[in-house]
Amino acid sequence: MIDRRDDSDIEIERRFVPKAKDINEDIAWAQINKDVLRSMERPRPMYWVIFAASLALFGFGVFCEVYQYQTGLGVADLNNPQVWGLYIATFIFWIGMSHSGTLLSAILHIMHADWRKPIYRFAEAMTTFSLMTAGLFVLVHLGRVWQFYYVVAYPNERWTWPNFNSPLVWDATAIGTYLTSSIVFLYFGMIPDLAICRDTATGFRRKFYWFLSLGWQGTDRQWANFRVAYLTIACFLIPLAVSVHSIVATDFAVSQQPGWHITSFPPYFVAGALYSGCAAIITLFIILRYVFRFEEYMTMPILDKTCRLTFAIAMVWTYLNLIEYASVWYGNDVYAKETLIYRATGLYAPYWWAMNFLGSVVPFMLAFKSMRNNLTIMMVVSLLLNMGMWLERFMIISPTFAHGYYPWTWTSGWWPSWVQWGIVLGSFGWFSMLFMLFCKIFPTVSMYEVKEMVYHRSEARKARNL
Amino acid sequence: MSKVHTMALFNDFEEAGNALQELKDSNLAGFRMQDVTIKSPIEHPELSALLGPRPVYVQLFTLFGAVFGAITGFTLIASAQANFLLQIRGGRPVVPIPPNMVLTYELFILCGVLMTALGCFIGWKLPGNRSPLYNERVSEDKIAILVKADSAAITAINAIFTRHRSLEIMGEYD
Incomplete structure (x- = not known):
């Protein structure tokens, strides 16, 4: 066989074949179990600092909610036209945050991108807890929390069903479906690891993992069924995740409000959701890597890939944002154009410009390798990106209400009360608290998939060396 | 003749694969490949293929x-x-x-x-179906082959396991 590789091929390979490995291929399987299980037993003290801070924030949120519940929605400073305030803006933020975990995990699973394996578990957990947090805001903004079941599709005592043509009914169903499917996907992917926990735990924890691992013994029949089921659920989740945020977008897009009645809203929402989810994955990646001593598994090359993916999605979001501005600016809808001008020059202008800066300019820092290799910078950037995405949701809700068709709304300059801010902060505490609890009870790195990753890569290396 | 279980632990897929191949070629009386189960910390389709078709529904x-x-x-x-x-x-x-x-x-x-x-x-035949023999090292890094066969065939099966450097053989013998 003649070797046809010339110098240019070798040069291309030298430049483009990554040298840094996603994971150490020589790590022993038993060591993987040991490292991950140890992380659950003995995290760094920072774990307890984060957990205590989350608990404090959550406690403050509960206090605000109880105060609002007992005093009335008036303390939230909601009024007409500002009927949704931060509650629905933050609801959309959390729904968006939920997107990257399960969606990216499913896409990367189908594409056999094995670098997802050490990080997908916490990303999926992030999805589940984000959805649970988003659900809270539906209840909070109702005011009359005890009537929450009004949002669910069921017939009332007169046997009259809700309006199935309403996007709000679609919303409740889509989010319910997404939450259920995400929990199934998360749990399903965790069963072999729960069996590992069962085999090493003692006392009550052993019984707990024994129950959850459903008798998993890693038999060939179990693996075969598991693989097919896991792949099938992943295939279902991709269109589901897209549909959920498209449906949230239609809550706005099918209305006649200026600034909302825009055709590109569904893809814009989906891109924004992926964007904020990816930024959150970077934040949690850095936190978990330090707190649980996962330096061996949550490696810099994997962070690098995640950052590049986030940059690509940020550019998609920026493009769709510009499309929205352009279609409003050059369109014939004077009211929508007025609302756009109001966003850029009115009461909310600093936040609108901050959103554009944080969402479209800051991500360019992800384009530089030297930045991507610096954990502190990446932590700050990921937080800024999510701040930008939260502002995006705020900018969708409040300026539109403040500059609607009716001139009397134009003087309704509005700023949320401390109660609203408290509940929003409380939601971050609630999310962090659940997430940190999850990380302490369940393995956040998929042990069996990291073993697969190590095995296949070392086999490939052996084949190359032959 | 009564059926009993025996299970051998192996260090890696190669040794387990060799033992399975010899079991398959042995044509032992009182033993069928359908009664063999592999237990492993990760899925290994090539090894499972030695067991013959096992449809998934x-x-x-x-x-x-x-x-x-x-x-x-x-x-x-x-x-x-x-x-x-x-x-x-x-x-x-x-x-x-x-x-x-x-x-x-x-x-x-x-x-x-x-x-x-x-x-x-x-x-998975849950929740009733629990394999009778299990070793916790399977969830760590070992590969197990579980066989259900006539008690008369067990000695020969265990001899095959030993030849292929099994680490441990567990039995459910009368």
């Missing part, structure tokens, strides 16, 4: 769930819409297709996912 459950979900979803919504005594629709259809597709689609996925999970659990 999860997709049938998925298909049933997805079709059931779509039909149920649309029927539920359409029947609820048609159930109103007064249909003041201003010329619009009583059962509009495009908006109903949204919930039909969601139920299609929900039932598909739930039935897939159920199908997988049934495929």
Whole structure:
């Protein structure tokens, strides 16, 4: 066989074949179990600092909610036209945050991108807890929390069903479906690891993992069924995740409000959701890597890939944002154009410009390798990106209400009360608290998939060396 | 003759594969490849292929769930819409297709996912089916071969395991 590789091929390979490995291929399987299980037993003290801070924030949120519940929605400073305030803006933020975990995990699973394996578990957990947090805001903004079941599709005592043509009914169903499917996907992917926990735990924890691992013994029949089921659920989740945020977008897009009645809203929402989810994955990646001593598994090359993916999605979001501005600016809808001008020059202008800066300019820092290799910078950037995405949701809700068709709304300059801010902060505490609890009870790195990753890569290396 | 179980632990897939291949070629009386089970910390399709075809029926459950979900979803919504005594629709259809597709689609996925999970659990024969022999080192890094065979064949099977450097042999012998 003649070797046809010339110098240019070798040069291309030298430049483009990554040298840094996603994971150490020589790590022993038993060591993987040991490292991950140890992380659950003995995290760094920072774990307890984060957990205590989350608990404090959550406690403050509960206090605000109880105060609002007992005093009335008036303390939230909601009024007409500002009927949704931060509650629905933050609801959309959390729904968006939920997107990257399960969606990216499913896409990367189908594409056999094995670098997802050490990080997908916490990303999926992030999805589940984000959805649970988003659900809270539906209840909070109702005011009359005890009537929450009004949002669910069921017939009332007169046997009259809700309006199935309403996007709000679609919303409740889509989010319910997404939450259920995400929990199934998360749990399903965790069963072999729960069996590992069962085999090493003692006392009550052993019984707990024994129950959850459903008798998993890693038999060939179990693996075969598991693989097919896991792949099938992943295939279902991709269109589901897209549909959920498209449906949230239609809550706005099918209305006649200026600034909302825009055709590109569904893809814009989906891109924004992926964007904020990816930024959150970077934040949690850095936190978990330090707190649980996962330096061996949550490696810099994997962070690098995640950052590049986030940059690509940020550019998609920026493009769709510009499309929205352009279609409003050059369109014939004077009211929508007025609302756009109001966003850029009115009461909310600093936040609108901050959103554009944080969402479209800051991500360019992800384009530089030297930045991507610096954990502190990446932590700050990921937080800024999510701040930008939260502002995006705020900018969708409040300026539109403040500059609607009716001139009397134009003087309704509005700023949320401390109660609203408290509940929003409380939601971050609630999310962090659940997430940190999850990380302490369940393995956040998929042990069996990291073993697969190590095995296949070392086999490939052996084949190359032959 | 009574059937008993024996299980051997191996260090890696290669040794387990060699032992399986010899078992397959041995034509021992009182032993069938259908009664062999591999237990491993990760899936190894090449090793499982030595056991012969073992069909998976999860997709049938998925298909049933997805079709059931779509039909149920649309029927539920359409029947609820048609159930109103007064249909003041201003010329619009009583059962509009495009908006109903949204919930039909969601139920299609929900039932598909739930039935897939159920199908997988049934495929595992849960909750009753627990393999009689298990070693916790399987969940760490070892590969186990579990065989159910006539008690007369067990000695020969264990000899094959020993030849292929099994680390430990566990038995369920009378």
